[in-house]
Amino acid sequence: MNAYSPWFNGDPIAIDSTGFEVGDAVELLTGSPPMIVTDVCDDCGEVTVCWYDHNGIQFYGLPAEVLVYVE
Numbered sequence: 001m002n003a004y005s006p007w008f009n010g011d012p013i014a015i016d017s018t019g020f021e022v023g024d025a026v027e028l029l030t031g032s033p034p035m036i037v038t039d040v041c042d043d044c045g046e047v048t049v050c051w052y053d054h055n056g057i058q059f060y061g062l063p064a065e066v067l068v069y070v071e
Contacts, residue, residue, distance in 0.1 A: 025070040
Protein backbone atom coordinates (compact mmCIF):
# COMPACT_ATOMS: atom_id res chain seq x y z
CA MET A 1 0.00 0.00 0.00
CA ASN A 2 0.95 3.62 -0.48
CA ALA A 3 2.13 5.80 2.38
CA TYR A 4 -0.37 8.49 1.33
CA SER A 5 -4.12 8.77 0.86
CA PRO A 6 -6.19 11.78 -0.22
CA TRP A 7 -9.33 10.57 1.57
CA PHE A 8 -9.08 12.69 4.71
CA ASN A 9 -9.70 16.43 4.26
CA GLY A 10 -7.63 16.42 1.06
CA ASP A 11 -4.42 15.78 3.03
CA PRO A 12 -2.34 12.61 2.59
CA ILE A 13 -2.53 10.21 5.53
CA ALA A 14 -0.46 7.13 6.30
CA ILE A 15 -1.91 3.74 5.35
CA ASP A 16 1.09 1.49 5.93
CA SER A 17 4.68 1.24 4.77
CA THR A 18 4.57 -1.70 2.35
CA GLY A 19 4.38 0.46 -0.82
CA PHE A 20 2.50 0.00 -4.06
CA GLU A 21 1.87 -3.38 -5.65
CA VAL A 22 1.49 -4.37 -9.31
CA GLY A 23 -2.16 -3.95 -10.32
CA ASP A 24 -2.95 -1.07 -7.95
CA ALA A 25 -5.04 1.74 -9.45
CA VAL A 26 -3.34 5.09 -8.81
CA GLU A 27 -3.33 8.71 -9.91
CA LEU A 28 -1.03 11.68 -9.41
CA LEU A 29 -1.30 13.41 -6.05
CA THR A 30 -2.28 16.58 -7.97
CA GLY A 31 -4.86 14.72 -10.07
CA SER A 32 -4.61 12.77 -13.32
CA PRO A 33 -6.39 10.06 -15.29
CA PRO A 34 -6.40 6.67 -13.50
CA MET A 35 -3.23 4.62 -14.04
CA ILE A 36 -2.29 1.03 -13.23
CA VAL A 37 0.96 0.07 -11.47
CA THR A 38 2.96 -2.31 -13.70
CA ASP A 39 6.29 -2.43 -11.82
CA VAL A 40 7.73 -1.28 -8.50
CA CYS A 41 11.41 -0.67 -7.76
CA ASP A 42 11.64 -0.65 -3.95
CA ASP A 43 15.38 0.14 -4.04
CA CYS A 44 15.03 3.29 -6.18
CA GLY A 45 11.50 4.33 -5.10
CA GLU A 46 10.21 4.40 -8.69
CA VAL A 47 6.81 3.07 -9.73
CA THR A 48 6.08 2.27 -13.38
CA VAL A 49 2.50 3.02 -14.36
CA CYS A 50 0.47 2.63 -17.54
CA TRP A 51 -2.63 4.29 -18.92
CA TYR A 52 -4.50 4.42 -22.20
CA ASP A 53 -4.82 7.58 -24.30
CA HIS A 54 -5.51 8.39 -27.96
CA ASN A 55 -1.96 7.22 -28.84
CA GLY A 56 -2.41 3.79 -27.22
CA ILE A 57 -1.04 2.39 -23.97
CA GLN A 58 1.57 4.62 -22.34
CA PHE A 59 4.15 3.57 -19.72
CA TYR A 60 6.06 5.94 -17.44
CA GLY A 61 8.20 5.72 -14.30
CA LEU A 62 7.31 8.05 -11.44
CA PRO A 63 8.50 8.55 -7.84
CA ALA A 64 6.17 6.76 -5.43
CA GLU A 65 5.74 9.98 -3.45
CA VAL A 66 3.70 11.62 -6.25
CA LEU A 67 1.08 8.82 -6.44
CA VAL A 68 -2.07 8.09 -4.46
CA TYR A 69 -4.66 5.31 -4.73
CA VAL A 70 -7.79 5.74 -6.81
CA GLU A 71 -11.03 4.90 -4.99
